[in-house]
Amino acid sequence: MSRPEDTLSADVHYDDTEARKYTTSSRIQNIQASMTHRALELLDLPSPSLILDVGCGSGLSGEILSSLSPEEGGPHVWIGMDVSASMLDVALQRDVEGDLLLADIGQECPSAPEHSMPPSASARSNGCAMPRNNEQKKMITGAAVKAGFGAGLLEDDPDTKNAKLYLVLTVGAAVVDGKSGDITGVVQGMEGVDVMDARNRGKAGSGEIKKGSKAWIVKKKEQMERKGKVVKATSKYTGRKRRVAF
Amino acid sequence: MKVLSLNFLTCAVKACKSTTGSYPLHPKDAELVEDNLEVNSELLLNIMPRIDWPALSTTATELGFPSLPAQPPTKEELEADEKMLRDLHHLLMETQMMEGKLVCGNCGHEYAVREGIANFLLPAHLV
Numbered sequence: 001m002s003r004p005e006d007t008l009s010a011d012v013h014y015d016d017t018e019a020r021k022y023t024t025s026s027r028i029q030n031i032q033a034s035m036t037h038r039a040l041e042l043l044d045l046p047s048p049s050l051i052l053d054v055g056c057g058s059g060l061s062g063e064i065l066s067s068l069s070p071e072e073g074g075p076h077v078w079i080g081m082d083v084s085a086s087m088l089d090v091a092l093q094r095d096v097e098g099d100l101l102l103a104d105i106g107q108e109c110p111s112a113p114e115h116s117m118p119p120s121a122s123a124r125s126n127g128c129a130m131p132r133n134n135e136q137k138k139m140i141t142g143a144a145v146k147a148g149f150g151a152g153l154l155e156d157d158p159d160t161k162n163a164k165l166y167l168v169l170t171v172g173a174a175v176v177d178g179k180s181g182d183i184t185g186v187v188q189g190m191e192g193v194d195v196m197d198a199r200n201r202g203k204a205g206s207g208e209i210k211k212g213s214k215a216w217i218v219k220k221k222e223q224m225e226r227k228g229k230v231v232k233a234t235s236k237y238t239g240r241k242r243r244v245a246f
Numbered sequence: 247m248k249v250l251s252l253n254f255l256t257c258a259v260k261a262c263k264s265t266t267g268s269y270p271l272h273p274k275d276a277e278l279v280e281d282n283l284e285v286n287s288e289l290l291l292n293i294m295p296r297i298d299w300p301a302l303s304t305t306a307t308e309l310g311f312p313s314l315p316a317q318p319p320t321k322e323e324l325e326a327d328e329k330m331l332r333d334l335h336h337l338l339m340e341t342q343m344m345e346g347k348l349v350c351g352n353c354g355h356e357y358a359v360r361e362g363i364a365n366f367l368l369p370a371h372l373v
Contacts, residue, residue: 048289050250050296077289077339079251088363099251103258103366 011104014057014084023058023090032060035164038156040065042168045073054105056080057087059096066097081105137165144169154193214239247362249309250293250338253302257350258357258366267352270301273308274356276346285335291321297338306337 007013014022022028039061048070053062059080068074078098082088088100137153144151150170157163209216217239225231257268299318306314324331348357348364355372358365 047292048286050289050293075286077250077286077293079254083367092361092363099247100363101247101251101255101366102363 009083010055011083011085014087016086016089019058019084019086019090022087023060023094029060033064036061036064038164039166040068040073042154042166045076047073049076051076051078053078053080053098056082056091056098056100057084058094059091059098059100062091062096062098063094140167247343247359247364248339249302249305249341249343250297252305252343252348253297253338255348255364255366257352257355258368259350259353259355259372262350262352262355265352268350270298270305271348271357272351273305273343274347274349276309276343276359278309279342279344280336281340281342283335283339285332286339287325287331290331290334290338291324294318294321294324302337309341309343311337 051065053059053065056062056078062078062080065074065076065078068076079101080088080091080096080098081101081103082091083102083104083106085102088102091100141151141153144167148171152168152170154166154168155163156166209219218234221231221234221238252270252273255269255271256263257271259268262268297318299314303314303316306312319327319330319334324334342362343359344362346359348359349355350357355368
């Protein structure tokens with residue numbers, strides 16, 4: 001998949017023609033709509049709320065936020081930020097309901113600090129990220145944790161080229177109505193979600209293998225085998241002490 | 247841009263963030279437009295705890311609205327008083343700032359507002 005940010009920064013790449021192309025593409029519209037609905041599902045907002053859309057573009061997601069019916073917990077009011085003036089221009093022409101700001105999230109953001117935190121005691125926010133590899137994933141979640149959030153990643157359609165990654169940030173109460181306050185609580189009750197919790201892993205098996213033990217010998221033999229050396233077959237006698245001769 | 251959004255904005259210059267003068271931003275030469283929107287009482291009740299009341303009072307006075315009570319209304323008061331809810335809705339949701347400037351009280355930087363979009367991109371020497 002080609003990434004526009006590989007070639008140019010977003011404010012330069014999305015000029016008038018690119019912004020129009022982006023907004024009128026039915027494929028992009030579909031993807032944006034499905035991602036917005038997924039994000040709303042993760043947010044699980046019971047009643048109309050105020051939402052900040054960072055990188056709102058032409059307001060494709062915002063339109064959905066404004067159009068939700070009261071049964072679905074909407075309509076939400078949103079404030080959109082984007083660095084591309086052309087994108088915002090398209091949003092203006094499309095007459096979206098949210099407030100728009102021209103701002104660069106890479107620079108300093110104009111949001112008042114005491115307001116940036118989500119409202120209730122336990123709250124979540126989520127975003128769709130496009131990390132290139134595992135290292136970037138680690139960096140993003142690491143930064144979120146450093147900033148005092150609980151961070152988790154939800155991946156839709158993993159290992160396909162349509163993989164979508166949602167970063168779920170949680171704040172506050174550890175346990176709410178029997179669900180834990182982090183991402184595992186958020187996805188609880190959702191269909192088709194496998195929880196892979198790295199925090200539980202490693203407690204059992206990660207202890208150093210003792211040098212000289214059978215497990216250590218087997219590991220070494222596997223290493224040698226991978227190198228292409230000739231290695232004797234492993235049997236029940238592997239690693240056993242010889243009988244004392246005298 | 248809604249007055250509601252103004253309540254969430256501060257100066258984007260890093261040095262200003264920690265000073266009290268940078269929040270709220272002061273509207274200047276503001277051209278206001280009124281929309282007719284349906285009152286969404288649930289939303290108003292939801293966002294009330296997040297609104298900085300003193301800042302809202304300042305903004306409202308600067309925009310030429312009658313001054314607000316000193317204390318923010320509680321949830322119960324709002325639920326009981328439909329007129330107050332309507333007034334608040336009118337101020338926060340229906341009043342839109344279309345043209346003008348937002349001025350930081352600390353560094354004096356002016357953020358232009360055009361067609362309801364505020365430009366918070368900083369010139370290179372302020373980044």
